[in-house]
Amino acid sequence: MAGDALIDVLVVGSGAAGLAAAVAAGHAGARVAVATKTTLQACNSAKAQGGIQAAFGEDDSPELHAEDVMRSSHSTADPRLVEVLTSDARDAIAWLEAQSCAFTRENGGYRLARCGGASRKRLLQVGDRTGHAITKALRDSFGAGDGAILAHHRLTCLEPISTGWRASFETPEARAEVETATVVLASGGRCFAEAENRGEFSTNHPNATGETTRIAADAGAETRDLDALQYHPNGGAWPATMQGYSIPETTRAYGAVLLNVEGDEFTDSLGPRDEVSQAIFDEIEAGRGVLTEDGRPAVWLDTTRIAPEDAVISLPYMLRRYRGGGIDPLTERILTYPVLHYQNGGLVIDTNAETTLAGVFACGEIAGGTHGRNRMMGNSLLECVVFGRRAGTHAATKAKA
Ligand SMILES: Cc1cc2nc3c(=O)[nH]c(=O)nc-3n(C[C@H](O)[C@H](O)[C@H](O)COP(=O)(O)OP(=O)(O)OC[C@H]3O[C@@H](n4cnc5c(N)ncnc54)[C@H](O)[C@@H]3O)c2cc1C
Numbered sequence: 001m002a003g004d005a006l007i008d009v010l011v012v013g014s015g016a017a018g019l020a021a022a023v024a025a026g027h028a029g030a031r032v033a034v035a036t037k038t039t040l041q042a043c044n045s046a047k048a049q050g051g052i053q054a055a056f057g058e059d060d061s062p063e064l065h066a067e068d069v070m071r072s073s074h075s076t077a078d079p080r081l082v083e084v085l086t087s088d089a090r091d092a093i094a095w096l097e098a099q100s101c102a103f104t105r106e107n108g109g110y111r112l113a114r115c116g117g118a119s120r121k122r123l124l125q126v127g128d129r130t131g132h133a134i135t136k137a138l139r140d141s142f143g144a145g146d147g148a149i150l151a152h153h154r155l156t157c158l159e160p161i162s163t164g165w166r167a168s169f170e171t172p173e174a175r176a177e178v179e180t181a182t183v184v185l186a187s188g189g190r191c192f193a194e195a196e197n198r199g200e201f202s203t204n205h206p207n208a209t210g211e212t213t214r215i216a217a218d219a220g221a222e223t224r225d226l227d228a229l230q231y232h233p234n235g236g237a238w239p240a241t242m243q244g245y246s247i248p249e250t251t252r253a254y255g256a257v258l259l260n261v262e263g264d265e266f267t268d269s270l271g272p273r274d275e276v277s278q279a280i281f282d283e284i285e286a287g288r289g290v291l292t293e294d295g296r297p298a299v300w301l302d303t304t305r306i307a308p309e310d311a312v313i314s315l316p317y318m319l320r321r322y323r324g325g326g327i328d329p330l331t332e333r334i335l336t337y338p339v340l341h342y343q344n345g346g347l348v349i350d351t352n353a354e355t356t357l358a359g360v361f362a363c364g365e366i367a368g369g370t371h372g373r374n375r376m377m378g379n380s381l382l383e384c385v386v387f388g389r390r391a392g393t394h395a396a397t398k399a400k401a
Helices: 016-028 061-070 081-088 089-098 130-143 191-197 211-218 273-284 308-312 316-324 378-401
Strands: 009-012 032-035 148-149 152-162 163-169 175-180 181-183 229-238 258-259 297-302 334-343 347-348 360-362
Touching: 009 016, 009 163, 009 175, 016 032, 016 130, 016 378, 032 175, 032 347, 061 081, 061 089, 081 089, 081 378, 089 130, 089 378, 130 378, 152 211, 163 181, 163 316, 163 334, 181 316, 191 334, 211 347, 229 273, 229 297, 258 273, 273 297, 308 316, 360 378
Parallel strands: 009 032, 009 181, 032 148, 181 360
Antiparallel strands: 152 163, 163 175, 229 334, 258 297, 297 334
């Protein structure tokens, strides 16, 4: 494909954001290629369990959703991006359903849960494999079109040319170059690499190394809040096979609470993520933590308070994982400790998902602003779909202009 002039939109990354952008650009009539570091399936998005937010409850609205995002971000999010995120949410869910993603339903509507920092029940789920379901539906949709797939293409450089952009890649065979009118960067965050540097656990896929952010910044793109990394309050701490696993926040949505060594609740278990993580760190610092069998600090997550019927519908994968490790979360408490999880900041974008470089779009975890310095659970998958669609559509329009 070196020097191939038949590309309108080049998408870099095959998580939920890249796939949503690629499908949307294809629908807008563009000739699309998706380049991705390893396989099409490899990404953080497919690991997402809990769900995706959208204001469907009778007592809910996009405005209340936006208020929750701003409050959880401590007013550091960009209100224009938040307005887009929350007001496009219901349409994004309908669009996913049109790509054959089937959300869990009950009583004639969606099964909704309340996630940390939310004032209403707003989290749609597909069991506890929501990211898997969304990425599979989008991969199938993209595969049904005539877009090209460049697997095992790792982006190494991006440079402007008279007709748009030239992207350079490392492949197992040799270097490759692709010329394109517009680019959508959807290469995710950097928490796997960051955790390795810190000697900590991470929930992330090994491909989450963040080099694309640096490549875009080197090309002149503005960034924001890059230092704001998020700890998921509930990493698995024991058994060893669960270390680095992100215990879905839906455990707490369905009644699990955090307890210290004395069995006392020490924080609002459904507070914003940064506050819950900090409360755990503080409790352990104050000597009220629990030690795991291999001597690591932890606190209890009392999952025995979850009703079995909720767990069967919304936490089957988590139950299977723990029971496989010899612990039944419905009859005994589990040990947890915060784990490096998400890059809150990233490339600056506008409401069309265009970066400060003309013709370079960004969506998903690589983009900053939508969550400010503290993301709410369930808003990342939403951001991938809402801004992925915008990025793909506007990149296609610009490419053909
Ligand atoms: C365990 C876990 C559970 C989560 N649960 C939830 C949840 O319930 N709800 C929610 O909203 N969010 C959740 N999140 C967060 C959310 O899933 C991610 O932030 C989001 O899916 C990121 O999507 P993305 O498309 O931006 O990036 P990713 O899905 O990470 O995809 C990035 C893609 O870019 C590719 N790539 C990387 N570098 C390069 C390069 N140099 N060249 C080419 N390709 C490259 C990668 O291989 C990958 O295909 C969870 C995250 C994790 C890890």
